[in-house]
Amino acid sequence: MVVRKVRSPALSRLRRALLLACGGAVAVPAASAAAAAQVGVELKLGTLPALPPGLLRQQAVVAVSNPYGAEAGAQVLEKGGNAIDAAVAVAYALNVVEPQSAGIGGGGFMMIHHAASGKTFYIDSREKAPAGATPAMFTKLSNPSLQGVAVGVPGMVRGTALALERWGNLPLHQVLKPAIKLADKGFNATPRYADPSVACNARAQNSPEAAAFFCPGGKPPAVGQLITNKPLAGTLRLIAAHGPDCFYLYLPAKGCDIARGIVEGQKFKRAPQLPGETEGRGGSMTYADLAGYRAALRAPVEARYRGYTVKAMSPPSSGGLTLLQVLEMLERFPLGDPAQGYGWGGVKTANLMADALRVAFADRAVWMGDADFVSVPGRGLLAPQYTALRGAALLPGVRLAPNPESGDPRPYQWSGIKPVRPLAVAAPIDGPGETTTHFAVADRWGNFVSYTNTIESSHGIGVFAGYRKPDGSFRNHGFLLNNELTDFNLAPTTNPWTQGAGYNDVEPGKRPRSSMTPTMIFRADGTPLLAFGSPGGSTIISSVLNVTLNLIDHGMTLQQAIDARRLAVTGVGPTVQLEAGHPAAAGLAALGYTVNPADIGSVQAVGIDPRTGRYYGGADKRREGTVIVLPRGKPLLPALGDLLAP
Ligand code: GLU
Numbered sequence: 158m159v160v161r162k163v164r165s166p167a168l169s170r171l172r173r174a175l176l177l178a179c180g181g182a183v184a185v186p187a188a189s190a191a192a193a194a195q196v197g198v199e200l201k202l203g204t205l206p207a208l209p210p211g212l213l214r215q216q217a218v219v220a221v222s223n224p225y226g227a228e229a230g231a232q233v234l235e236k237g238g239n240a241i242d243a244a245v246a247v248a249y250a251l252n253v254v255e256p257q258s259a260g261i262g263g264g265g266f267m268m269i270h271h272a273a274s275g276k277t278f279y280i281d282s283r284e285k286a287p288a289g290a291t292p293a294m295f296t297k298l299s300n301p302s303l304q305g306v307a308v309g310v311p312g313m314v315r316g317t318a319l320a321l322e323r324w325g326n327l328p329l330h331q332v333l334k335p336a337i338k339l340a341d342k343g344f345n346a347t348p349r350y351a352d353p354s355v356a357c358n359a360r361a362q363n364s365p366e367a368a369a370f371f372c373p374g375g376k377p378p379a380v381g382q383l384i385t386n387k388p389l390a391g392t393l394r395l396i397a398a399h400g401p402d403c404f405y406l407y408l409p410a411k412g413c414d415i416a417r418g419i420v421e422g423q424k425f426k427r428a429p430q431l432p433g434e435t436e437g438r439g440g441s442m443t444y445a446d447l448a449g450y451r452a453a454l455r456a457p458v459e460a461r462y463r464g465y466t467v468k469a470m471s472p473p474s475s476g477g478l479t480l481l482q483v484l485e486m487l488e489r490f491p492l493g494d495p496a497q498g499y500g501w502g503g504v505k506t507a508n509l510m511a512d513a514l515r516v517a518f519a520d521r522a523v524w525m526g527d528a529d530f531v532s533v534p535g536r537g538l539l540a541p542q543y544t545a546l547r548g549a550a551l552l553p554g555v556r557l558a559p560n561p562e563s564g565d566p567r568p569y570q571w572s573g574i575k576p577v578r579p580l581a582v583a584a585p586i587d588g589p590g591e592t593t594t595h596f597a598v599a600d601r602w603g604n605f606v607s608y609t610n611t612i613e614s615s616h617g618i619g620v621f622a623g624y625r626k627p628d629g630s631f632r633n634h635g636f637l638l639n640n641e642l643t644d645f646n647l648a649p650t651t652n653p654w655t656q657g658a659g660y661n662d663v664e665p666g667k668r669p670r671s672s673m674t675p676t677m678i679f680r681a682d683g684t685p686l687l688a689f690g691s692p693g694g695s696t697i698i699s700s701v702l703n704v705t706l707n708l709i710d711h712g713m714t715l716q717q718a719i720d721a722r723r724l725a726v727t728g729v730g731p732t733v734q735l736e737a738g739h740p741a742a743a744g745l746a747a748l749g750y751t752v753n754p755a756d757i758g759s760v761q762a763v764g765i766d767p768r769t770g771r772y773y774g775g776a777d778k779r780r781e782g783t784v785i786v787l788p789r790g791k792p793l794l795p796a797l798g799d800l801l802a803p
């Protein structure tokens with residue numbers, strides 16, 4: 158086994174990168190004085206039997222939305238891998254066992270708390286628009302999310318390679334072994350994999366190759382059926398043998414033809430469906446777009462909430478800024494106190510959560526986008542004076558009306574901004590997505606990873622990377638192409654304050670605005686407590702908010718906080734999504750909200766109890782959430798064997 162130590166030059170490179178990230182348009186806000194003065198309540202993680210002190214140092218935990226993915230991470234940890242190695246192994250394994258959600262055809266945000274340096278940062282492997290992308294490329298097109306025009310330059314392979322190279326213990330070819338084995342030898346279809354609404358949905362059947370793989374003969378596989386993906390095993394072997402360049406560069410002499418599969422695959426277009434529509438639209442990605450892809454290092458945005466430090470994803474995600482704005486607006490209310498009519502599920506609590514989200518979503522629509530391209534006023538958005546102003550209209554027992562509009566946070570960040578009246582322009586609409594995956598890992602060295610990874614909608618554009626060979630056969634690379642670019646505004650918009658182009662309009666090389674919110678909670682002294690996140694498109698922000706409040710305000714254990722029925726809001730209107738049985742449904746309807754039933758998110762979390770040093774995990778029953786705490790008694794999937802063996 159090759160074990161590499163993190164070297165100090167890597168750390169100073171990281172420090173430089175983080176300084177650059179902080180010095181850009183988004184900056185970490187100062188904690189509010191009022192919030193800092195509050196004493197943190199004790200988080201209750203749950204109960205686990207006591208471990209003999211000697212074993213404490215061998216602990217690790219992995220929480221994944223799929224049992225095979227969890228097993229891959231656990232086995233890497235057992236073989237001396239750290240949380241970064243395990244997270245990369247999980248990401249690749251999920252491409253095999255949860256291919257509809259995420260994989261090498263897409264991208265994500267990997268949040269790392271690196272124990273040796275005490276730093277918390279992100280590897281941003283979000284997809285980018287190709288050089289040929291234009292703001293109007295989705296207009297006059299039916300179903301752009303099912304066409305090649307939606308495919309962004311994938312980031313996962315470069316992002317995970319960077320993670321391993323700088324912060325991992327194990328080499329890429331070893332970390333890829335579990336995924337290669339699962340793809341080659343197969344796994345037993347889980348209930349979710351075999352669910353007809355997943356395996357045979359319209360997106361899964363958008364191309365003949367995808368339909369034949371996911372829903373052969375129009376039928377989903379039976380639960381337990383052995384599923385192999387030999388083309389994907391071959392693709393992963395190429396990456397293992399030649400490294401990430403074999404994915405990003407077309408090098409036929411080495412057998413590296415994955416780039417050709419991506420470039421050809423994203424030319425996919427559907428037959429016209431709209432009146433006046435002459436043809437579908439493929440993507441414009443070139444070999445140069447692929448060769449030029451780089452992952453970015455980003456600093457988190459952070460704020461204090463009731464004595465804890467919450468760190469979450471900065472732009473190009475809207476997740477961290479929106480979540481932290483909401484927490485800052487809510488902190489003045491005693492949300493955890495049933496005696497004052499609040500508490501979990503209380504109408505006042507739900508009413509305030511909904512309206513704080515509505516206010517934050519008004520700002521999100523205008524001010525959040527890829528900060529490498531637009532000046533996101535991150536410090537202004539989280540300035541205590543600004544959030545106090547924005548939250549001033551929140552009143553328990555009253556629905557906020559009319560719908561909130563965006564504010565102007567710029568004067569709270571930069572001097573010399575003259576007050577302007579905003580133009581009235583329609584806010585772009587975006588709805589919740591269908592898939593994506595979140596997982597979390599902690600290792601015995603105290604490293605934490607919180608990783609949300611995606612190909613955007615279920616099955617991305619429903620097309621495998623691959624190309625037609627001269628003999629007419631299809632060279633299939635076995636992984637799905639993302640539709641991430643439909644996270645951009647689908648038509649050109651205007652920023653009502655700057656009167657320039659909308660912050661989330663398409664630009665070449667830009668990353669689409671995300672809602673993904675991999676998050677960590679720290680004690681006031683900076684020690685990490687919890688790492689978590691969720692899929693769910695723009696409902697992600699609400700899922701993370703629900704779990705944060707459940708833990709800090711409502712005193713739930715980690716698993717209770719994940720299990721509790723959720724509330725989500727994804728826009729400025731008075732529409733609230735509630736999971737079945739949420740006790741505030743009738744009360745919210747009586748206040749004039751439209752209450753829509755929904756299943757919301759899939760949260761995976763790992764945590765440490767600072768008093769005992771015990772590691773905890775929580776996973777979501779809404780999918781196939783699985784926690785493995787190490788050292789473990791018996792293997793979770795005994796038939797699986799050693800995934801890292803040659
Ligand atoms: N593409 C979405 C985002 O980045 C995630 C999709 C989902 O979670 O379903 O916000």
